[in-house]
Structures are given as structure tokens and as C-alpha cells.
Amino acid sequence: MLSPTDLAQFQKDGYLILPNYLSSDEVASARKQITSIIDRFDSSEVSVFSTTDHSVTSTSYFVESASRINCFFEEAAFDKQGQLKQPKELSINKIGHALHDLDPVFYLISYKKELTVICHQIGIEAPSIAQSQYIFKQPGIGGKVAPHRDSTFLYTNPPSCTGFWMALEDATLENGCLMAIPGSHKSELESLRFVRNAKGTETFFIGEAGPQWNLNQMVPLEVACGSLIILHGALVHMSTPNRSRKSRHALVLHTVDGAAEWPADNWLQRPDNLPFKILDQQV
Ligand code: FE2
Numbered sequence: 597m598l599s600p601t602d603l604a605q606f607q608k609d610g611y612l613i614l615p616n617y618l619s620s621d622e623v624a625s626a627r628k629q630i631t632s633i634i635d636r637f638d639s640s641e642v643s644v645f646s647t648t649d650h651s652v653t654s655t656s657y658f659v660e661s662a663s664r665i666n667c668f669f670e671e672a673a674f675d676k677q678g679q680l681k682q683p684k685e686l687s688i689n690k691i692g693h694a695l696h697d698l699d700p701v702f703y704l705i706s707y708k709k710e711l712t713v714i715c716h717q718i719g720i721e722a723p724s725i726a727q728s729q730y731i732f733k734q735p736g737i738g739g740k741v742a743p744h745r746d747s748t749f750l751y752t753n754p755p756s757c758t759g760f761w762m763a764l765e766d767a768t769l770e771n772g773c774l775m776a777i778p779g780s781h782k783s784e785l786e787s788l789r790f791v792r793n794a795k796g797t798e799t800f801f802i803g804e805a806g807p808q809w810n811l812n813q814m815v816p817l818e819v820a821c822g823s824l825i826i827l828h829g830a831l832v833h834m835s836t837p838n839r840s841r842k843s844r845h846a847l848v849l850h851t852v853d854g855a856a857e858w859p860a861d862n863w864l865q866r867p868d869n870l871p872f873k874i875l876d877q878q879v
Contacts, residue, residue: 597710597713597714597717598612598614598714598717598718602614603717603718606718606826606828608778608779609776609778609779610776610778610779610780610781610782610827610828610830610831611776611778611817611825611826611827611828611831611833612825612826613817613819613823613824613825614823614824614825614826615819615820615822615823616822616823617710617762617822617823617824618705618762618764618822618824619822620822622705622822623764623821623822625701625704625705626701626702626705626730626764626847627764627845628701629699629701629702630691630730630845631685633665633691633699634667634684634685634688634691637667637684639667639680639684639687656796656797658799658863659792659796659797659799659863659865660796661692661693661694662693662694662727662863662864662865662866663694663698663866663867663870664693664694664698665691665692665694665695665698665699666691666692666693667688667690667691668688668689668690668691668692669687669688669689670687670688670689670734670737670738670739671689671739672737672739673687673688673689673734673737682737686734686735687734687737688732688734689731689732689734689738689739690729690730690731690732691729691730692727692728692729692730693727693728693729693864694727694728694870695728695729695730695847696725696727696728696849697725697728697870697873702728702730702847705762705847706725706728706847706849707725707873707875707878711723711760711849711851711875712875712876712878714760714826715758715851715875718758718826720756720758720851720853721853721854721855722853722854722855722874722876723851723852723853723854723874723875723876724851724852724853724854724872724873724874724875725849725850725851725872725873725875726750726757726850726851726852726864726872727750727849727850727864728847728848728849728850729847729848730845730846730847731844731845731846731847731848732843732844732845733771733772733835733838733843733844733845733846734838734843735771735838735840735841735842735843736838736839736840736841737838738771738772738837738838738843738844739837740772740834740835740836740837741834741835742834743809743811743814743832743833743834744832744833744834745785745786745829745830745831745832745833746758746759746827746829746831746850747785747829747830748786748788748789748790749790749863750829750850750852750862750864751789751859751862752852752853752856752857752858752859753856753857753859754856755785755829755830755856756829756851756852756853756855756856757829757850757851757852758826758827758828758829758850758851758852759825759826759827759828759829759831759848759849759850760824760825760826760827760848760849760850760851761774761824761825761826761827761846761848762822762823762824762825762846762847762848762849763819763820763821763822763823763824763825763845763846764821764845764846764847765821765842765843765844765845765846766819766820766821766844767817767818767819767823767844767846768818768844769816769818769836770840770842771838771840771842771843771844772835772836772837772838772840772844773816773817773818773819773835773844774816774817774825774827774833774834774835775814775815775816775817775833775834775835775836776814776815776817776827776831776832776833776834777809777810777811777813777814777815777831777832777833778813778815780809780813780830780831780832781828781829781830781831781832782830783806783830784806785806785830786803786804786805786806787802787803787804788801788802788803788804788805788806789801789802789803789862790862790863791859791861791862791863792861792862792863792865793861794861796865799863802861809832811834814834851875852872854872854874858872
């Protein structure tokens with residue numbers, strides 16, 4: 597439950613940190629389950645996800661991950677011959693985007709009652725989880741995430757995207773914690789959107805980027821393992837590369853309001869047999 601002070605803080609800054617959102621058992625079960633998913637993953641099924649070069653994401657593997665559990669590698673994971681330089685479990689950038697609906701362990705963690713309560717408290721009428729991502733931020737090679745707003749990638753009309761970033765390890769400046777510009781969610785959302793063509797064979801940006809953000813205003817959001825960071829969909833945020841020896845695992849959910857329109861050209865489209873679930877209707 598968010599206190600009135602929490603709600604005021606979220607409205608002022610566009611983010612809110614809640615320590616101890618996940619129990620140590622939930623953290624351990626998420627980490628154990630992701631290990632078994634990686635064990636079953638055939639690494640010849642390789643795709644690179646880069647948030648700095650989105651042309652790389654224009655593949656069916658990426659588009660189809662809307663309703664699958666797909667693995668995406670770090671750009672720096674490969675040598676010149678295209679072979680992994682380290683074991684696959686230390687090479688993956690992230691796994692997404694339907695862990696919450698397809699994996700029983702991540703289902704339980706994602707559809708916690710507390711999430712429903714928080715969503716209603718921050719004004720989401722019919723919250724549903726649009727995507728889930730397990731992010732590794734691998735030691736030494738964890739790539740940067742360029743400054744962005746999540747509503748650019750998960751747009752609804754009116755905008756309703758909200759991020760729920762859960763630390764599965766301590767996140768610090770050293771291992772590439774989130775950084776955000778407090779209050780940036782209050783400036784107008786630019787028309788830039790990440791979309792796909794009708795066949796789902798290409799993804800690309802449409803619309804116009806807004807004014808340049810002043811990155812000097814970024815503040816680090818260092819949090820302890822188990823913490824939740826709630827991120828307004830229009831908050832400008834990023835993370836730096838991880839050059840340390842420590843990974844920085846996190847589970848990130850993005851909710852949208854089922855009462856808002858989900859455009860047919862959003863990159864993420866679910867097939868009819870796997871629609872978004874409304875949180876209130878889950879156990
Ligand atoms: Fe983001």
C-alpha cells in the first residue's frame with residue numbers, strides 16, 4: 597500500500613522506490629527459475645538486442661517475443677568470429693517479453709496482489725501487464741540503455757504505461773543502476789513511437805523526437821535487492837554500462853490500462869490465444 601506521502605512523491609518525481617517489495621524467497625525463486633530457462637535455451641538461436649541500434653531489433657525473433665520467452669544477447673558477448681566469449685549464462689542481455697504469462701514462477705511473482713493495489717492507487721483503472729523482462733546487466737559487458745521514455749515503446753491512447761522495476765541484486769552506480777531525471781514525466785510526451793509493420797517483419801520509429809533532455813539532471817536510483825522502483829511511463833531514464841565484476845539482475849514489468857486504446861501498430865502484439873490479463877482477475 598502506498599501512503600499519501602508515497603503518492604505525492606511519485607506524482608512529484610515520476611518514480612518511487614519501495615524497499616522490500618520482493619521477499620528473499622521470491623528473489624531466490626526468480627533467480628533459480630531463470631537459470632533453468634537458460635539451461636534449456638539453445639544458444640544457436642541467437643539474437644542481439646541493442647537499445648542503441650534499433651535496426652538490430654528488426655527481426656521476427658524480437659517481434660515474436662511478445663508472446664514467448666526469448667533470449668537476447670549482449671552486443672559485446674561475441675568475438676570477431678561471432679562466437680560467445682563467455683558462457684551463455686554470462687552473455688545474455690535480457691529475456692522477454694511474456695515470462696509473466698508463460699512461466700509459472702514468474703506468473704506468481706508478477707501477479708502479486710500488491711501490484712494490483714499499487715496500480716489502482718496510482719490511477720490505473722484496469723491494469724494489465726503488457727510485458728516482462730529479466731535483465732542481467734552482465735559483469736564487464738552489460739551494455740548501456742540510452743535515455744528514453746517507456747511510453748515511446750508501449751504507447752496507449754491516452755498514455756498509461758507504468759514500469760515496475762524489481763531489483764534481484766543490489767543495484768549501485770558501480771554495476772549500472774537506473775538513472776532518471778526527476779520530474780521529467782511532467783513535460784509533454786513527444787510523438788515518437790516504436791512500431792511494427794502489419795506483417796511483423798519490421799520494427800521502426802515514427803513521429804518526432806522531443807527537445808534534447810539535459811542529462812546533467814540524471815540522478816542515480818541505487819536500491820537494495822528486493823526493492824521496487826515504480827516508473828511513470830513518461831519519466832526519462834537510462835542506465836550506464838556495467839564495467840564492474842558484479843551483475844545487476846532485475847525483473848521489469850510494464851503495465852498499461854486496459855481502458856486505454858492499444859494501437860494495432862505497437863511493436864508488441866499478442867495473438868488471440870494469449871491476450872493481456874487484467875490484474876484484478878488473477879489469483
Ligand atoms: Fe525503460
